[in-house]
Every structure is written in C-alpha cells, then in structure tokens.
Amino acid sequence: MFNINDYVFDEEHNYLEIGGEAMIFHCHHYITNLQRTILDADYIDSSRFLIGSAADALYHQLRNLCEGLNVEDSKKMAEDIYKTFGYGVVDLDCMDENGCTLTTTKSFFSKAWNLKFGSSSKPIDFYTSGFLAAAYAVIYKKDLKDIQAYQSTCMAQGDEFNTHIVKIGERNFDIYPPKKPTQFKDVPKLKIDWEYEELISNTFLGAHANFVGNEDGLIDAFGVYLVRNQSDYVNRLQFEFVHKMTEVAGEYGVTLAGELLMEAGHACGFFTYGGIMTSQEWEGAVKPYLKTKEDWIKGLASLVNTMGWGYHTAVELSEQKAIFRNYNDFEDLSYMRMYGKSEYPVHWANSGGFTGLMQLVYNTDLVNGEKIETEDGFRKMRRSKVGYKTKMTKSIACGDDYLEVEIWL
Amino acid sequence: MLKDVKSVFDWARENGDANIYDRILVKVMPALLSKDLRLTAESIQNAASIEVSQEMYDLIVQAAENLVGVKYV
Numbered sequence: 001m002f003n004i005n006d007y008v009f010d011e012e013h014n015y016l017e018i019g020g021e022a023m024i025f026h027c028h029h030y031i032t033n034l035q036r037t038i039l040d041a042d043y044i045d046s047s048r049f050l051i052g053s054a055a056d057a058l059y060h061q062l063r064n065l066c067e068g069l070n071v072e073d074s075k076k077m078a079e080d081i082y083k084t085f086g087y088g089v090v091d092l093d094c095m096d097e098n099g100c101t102l103t104t105t106k107s108f109f110s111k112a113w114n115l116k117f118g119s120s121s122k123p124i125d126f127y128t129s130g131f132l133a134a135a136y137a138v139i140y141k142k143d144l145k146d147i148q149a150y151q152s153t154c155m156a157q158g159d160e161f162n163t164h165i166v167k168i169g170e171r172n173f174d175i176y177p178p179k180k181p182t183q184f185k186d187v188p189k190l191k192i193d194w195e196y197e198e199l200i201s202n203t204f205l206g207a208h209a210n211f212v213g214n215e216d217g218l219i220d221a222f223g224v225y226l227v228r229n230q231s232d233y234v235n236r237l238q239f240e241f242v243h244k245m246t247e248v249a250g251e252y253g254v255t256l257a258g259e260l261l262m263e264a265g266h267a268c269g270f271f272t273y274g275g276i277m278t279s280q281e282w283e284g285a286v287k288p289y290l291k292t293k294e295d296w297i298k299g300l301a302s303l304v305n306t307m308g309w310g311y312h313t314a315v316e317l318s319e320q321k322a323i324f325r326n327y328n329d330f331e332d333l334s335y336m337r338m339y340g341k342s343e344y345p346v347h348w349a350n351s352g353g354f355t356g357l358m359q360l361v362y363n364t365d366l367v368n369g370e371k372i373e374t375e376d377g378f379r380k381m382r383r384s385k386v387g388y389k390t391k392m393t394k395s396i397a398c399g400d401d402y403l404e405v406e407i408w409l
Numbered sequence: 410m411l412k413d414v415k416s417v418f419d420w421a422r423e424n425g426d427a428n429i430y431d432r433i434l435v436k437v438m439p440a441l442l443s444k445d446l447r448l449t450a451e452s453i454q455n456a457a458s459i460e461v462s463q464e465m466y467d468l469i470v471q472a473a474e475n476l477v478g479v480k481y482v
Contacts, residue, residue, distance in 0.1 A: 263428040
C-alpha cells in the first residue's frame, strides 16, 4: 500500500515531504532524551501535547494519504506508515466505529525507553495514542476534538504488552490551529568547502529510502534505532515544552528548557553521527576521501544533506571554533509552519547536534578508529573539562536567511 | 539557617547524567522561583558555594537522589 519510493526527495531544499508532512529522521537517543526532559517537569500537564502533537501531524498526513481509500485500505495505509517509519507494529483490525482497544508488543517508544533508561514508572508511548486518535478520526470521519486516547499498559513499565484505548469522549489532548504551508528561504547557499562534497552527496542520495522498518517495525541502522518522524510532531514537542516553561518561569524557563533540548541534540550528534562515522558505509564510501579532522565533519555534512534535515555547511571550522549554517533547517521551517515568527532561535536539536559532532571529532579518538558511541563514552565526553560552548546566533524563524550557530572551546 | 548545596550538585554530576544540573533545576524550578533563585548549570559550575535555605536544600537533595537513583551521603 505505502511505498517510500513514491516520494521524491527535494534536492534543492534537502527536504522530504510525505502526505503533506515534512519528514525527518531522529535516533532513539534523541527521542527518549527529549521525552524524558519533558516528563521531568512534572508540574506541566505534558501528556496533552505529547499526544496532541502526534495526533495533529498524523491527522493531517493520514487525511492526505487515505483520500479516496475505503476503510480497509485506509487501515492498511495507517499500519504501513507506522511500520515503515519505524514506530513498531499495530494491527487496526480491532478498530471500528466506536474506536479501539489495541494491544501490541512492538513499540519503538517502549523499547527505546527500556534500552536507554530502564524501567519507567508510567506508560510512555504517547505518540501511538496520538497516532491512533488520528487514524480513528480519519478512517471513521470523526472530529479529533471529540476523541479520547490514552495508554493503559506499557512494556516500558514492565507490562507484557502496550494497550491503547481510543474512543469518543472528553478529549485529553491538545488540538492546534491549521498550519501554514512550508516556506523555504531561497537564498544563495554557501557550499561546503570540500572537493568531494558532490561525490559523497550523490553516493548517498536516495539512501534514506533504505531506512524502513523491519518485521518488528524498527529501523536498526548505524548502531541506533531510527524513526522517521513527522517533523512537526517532534518539533512541536520542543516548542510546546518551551512555551509551557515560559508560562511558568518566563525567560528563565526558556534558558533551562533550551539547555536540556540542546542536550538531547548532543546525544543525537554523539550517537547517530558517531554510528554513521564508524559504519561500513562510511568506511567504504567516505573514509577514503578524508585526510584531516575537518574533512570528517565536511564528509558527514555532505552525507546528512541527503537525509532531509536541510543543507548543512561550515562558514569557519577548526578545533578551536566553528560557525555552522543550515539552510532550510527542519526546526525553523517547522516553527514557521506552526507558530510563525519567533523572538529567539528555535534550533536546539540542530545546534546540539553540531556541538556533539565537534566533540566527537576533536575530543575523542573516533577518527583513529576507536568505537566510542556508548552510554559510558557519552557521559565521559560530556563531563570532559574541554567541552564546547554553543551559541545560536541566527534563526530563520527570527527573520534570518539561515540557521547559524557558533561553537567554541 | 543557610546551607551550601554546591556539594550536592557536584555529587549528582559525579554519579548521574551529564546534564544532571539542568535536570535537577527543572525538577525544583517552581520552588526556586518562589525564592527568586535563578540558578543555571553555568552558575552552578562557576560557583564556589551556593547557600540556600534548609527547605530548599532538602528539595534539591530529594530531586538529585530521585534522578541519580541512589542516596546522597
């Protein structure tokens, strides 16, 4: 039913859209870190936006993908994208006009939480509750505002399976106003100053389509579990968290939230970029062209520019200091679709990722072949006295032409 | 009476996540705000000592222990 190859990668904007939703990869380290950060602030009723962000993005996407399909085919489409995108496996046979009580033993969120943090004290697969609310609304032509969706058992807290209940009732998640279409910032790009950029990008162009869920609905790649997120789902989690923290503590809330969101980006940069740079694909297709540590960073940027996160490049790059740019980065585009302009930069994941990359290349022995992307390696690196500092200086959502971040020792 | 809570943060950093300062601060943020305290990871890192009330000290110890998963001694 669903075929990832039907969707063309936008090479001009380094962007992929499926069913009207921008799509980006994240790893399980980032997603679980982000979710734990949000749940740590237990004085915020975060389940409303943890479920609501997924419901909103999926409602929009499934409405497009299921247009003209009957009930059975619509269910198949929803099951297919859930599995293809790496969230696990759901069987929607149990869903009818009244909703569903769905059980599954294959959940990215529950598995990832267990792997990263061990046992949870409460259910954590909010995404799937939101996904099922959206699927129910689209397939049975219900209004999202009339739906209740929650999880009653969770493997992350030791249960044998996850149970999700979706029904007509008092809504327990947030719904949001319609989004604006994606507005790219079409300005001349500063290309990566590296003779092999095109070669590497062309080698990996289209490779994103290989990252699809296996029989368990998981994307096992580069030593991490990837998920292909609806960009607005995952970014709304960040933005809503910052907004709620701002309501509680004003500018201080933005500062604290921003630090933690950037830390999730650090984890992503460390584990995913580390995994890529120690992979067989890297060894065969990229490493032969690398002479300096700077080449490692440029090689990685050339590769990840084929993954839909925008166009990464470096204005300045040395061990002491780097200035990175991202043209049409996924966080800024997402913010503008959902909220319009921002008074402060909103690209914590990108900036944390760039910082994690600097630490990986300059503060570890990765380039000498040492495998360092372990939990212990991450702790060791983050506690290092020679940690990099990060300042987000430009953001498209603030009116700038691109994302820019300065990173220095 | 004021107590120095800096050693609690240091202990948490030795035994917990790399971003444990921020995680503790987020946990106790409403209490910090009620005392008009705006600690950050950077200010904790740079401080020689951080004097807080006994009540705040106990809250920070409790948050640190919960996040690290072991008792502070």
